Amino acid sequence: MTNYREILRLIGQGISQRSIAVSCECSRNTVARVLKRSQELSVSWPLNPDRTNGELHKLFFPESSLPLTRKRPDNEYIHKEMAKSGVTLSLLWNEYCESSRLSNEIPLMYSQFCYHYQQYVAKTKATMHIGRKPGEQMEVDWAGQTASIIDTDTGESIDAYVFVTVLSYSQYAYVKAFLNQNQESWITAHINAYKYFGGATRILVPDNLKTGVERTSWYTPVINKSYHEMAEYYGTAVIPARVRKPKDKPSVEGTVGIISTWIIAALRRQQFFSLAELNRAIREKLEVFNRKPGTVKSFSQISFRLV
Template sequence: MIKYREILRLNSQGVSGRGIAASCKCSRNTVKNVLESAERQDISWPVGMSDTELQDLLFPEKSIQSNRKMPNCEYIHKEMAKSGVTLSLLWHEYCEACRLSGEIPLMYSQFCRHYRKYANTTKATMRIKRKPGEIMEVDWAGKTAFIIDNVTGELIPAYVFVAALACSQYAYVEVFLSMDMESWINAHINAFKYFGGATRIIVPDNLKTGVDKASRPEPKINKTYHEMAEHYGTAVIPARVKRPKDKPNAEGTVGIISTWIIASLRNQQFFSIQELNAAIKLKLEEFNEKPFQKKPGSRKSTFLEEEKALLLPLPASPYELAAWSTATVQYDYHIIVDKNHYSVPYEYIRHQVDVRTTSKTVESPYCFPCANTW
């Protein structure tokens, strides 16, 4: 609302129209109209009325109830959760419904303003850019936790993985002893299990663990990471280089978690990664159930009400970590993997082949275990 009282007060002190507009964050035309209307009504500072009462007195036409049909903002909010639905589409449907009922619709800008006001004051999320179940943002926290070696007493760093759902801001946290590929993949698997489903998009940083080459037009995703995403039916879209705003929820959650979880455990001692993760799990539940400061509900309640049902279902079995490598077929038509020999058709001699290794299998096109492994 326009600060009518402040405009009158600053004008009584001889402040220029430009200065009043800058101070009250409104246009100079607005200041001019307010002062002209106040002069016609013979109103001057000091006044014993609120801004709302002054508006009714200075501009009574603004208080006239519009005869246009108001949109159903609750229905709009539910529809915006569906894939492909936009405010423009909903406005066209609203206009068509008004035409059939013989009512006057709002203009598109007013329609959007009413929805934004409703979502900002009564809901935890705006769904114009963040659809439920669409994006999971992931990152390693800059601040590390520590466990104690029970033999030497040495402090061993533990690296904190953070995943946050973009819509509800529901978070998952786990610590690992390293930031290698195995920890990165297992963190994602455990996050999906914690959420009870997978999102359609994963937004990581351009870290070496997940992205082999950070190219602006087409980043090259690590094979293991891509295979894991394919297993869960999701896609990996890395944030642009030096663009943390591409994953603001993970960046913000990292900062909050550094205080809420890691710093809160600073006076406790842990002798294993399992003990530390158990303590973090309890703090994580408190964090997710903590009420929002400016809106009703919490991260957990918003997740359960609005986002959980829209996550992709988990596959029948979790992803099994695999390591990819390359090997050159030797003249004896064998390749060597972990000091074991595997035979391939002789046509591939002197060619490189991709090798996929898991804890149970070694796979490669036309690759067969050799009876004689040296």
């Protein structure tokens, strides 16, 4: 514990704060804080011999003397909220941290928060773990919600279609807006995603869109020729999600909903007069999204085949 008695004694002798810090083996900031608090409370040397450093600590810094406890998360509430559309563990952790601070309690770290929830789920609900390898699979889709830009000539609003792709293992995402959903935009979006991620995955999981899959089938889907040629060029295998089986690409299905909130909805009050301007704003939001807890923070942690 800081020797407050000695600090006050040396202050009373007119010793410099730097010298006091060296003598009492504490920082100059500590000496400055003690000096400020002693002046505010009119406490000076000499002190009552019975007054201990512990008592002085409580007098000078009562807020740090309060016992702090770690708040246990309400896993039952978390489990109910996780069943709602767009709700993620990172969102619930942020809300949990906020409520912990308001009640003067220490929140758990995100990793511990997830660990306790996983333990709760393991005891109350049967789950199946689907193993993913880093950089192995990329899921792609168009977001159902559109963005918009303003035509500078007519002032009319033009829909912009948002392409979303996510790496299944790391949950790292890439988002870009296009003026249409044709074959050229679809292929360009994939190429841009590979550039953003810095490599190509072994498996590509699209939805059953005409730009990607010409004929849907449970067993033998027919891949669009241009799409197949692109996949062949990058050395990746196209494995479309089965019809009415969203769990075949759960990462992108979940990310589309979150992206709609984090990016598209967040930009709803802004006006953009070009596609480039809209995509710059999307890119800024995307970088924030990808830094959230739960995603890989650097590409060095992902195993890619470089293109």
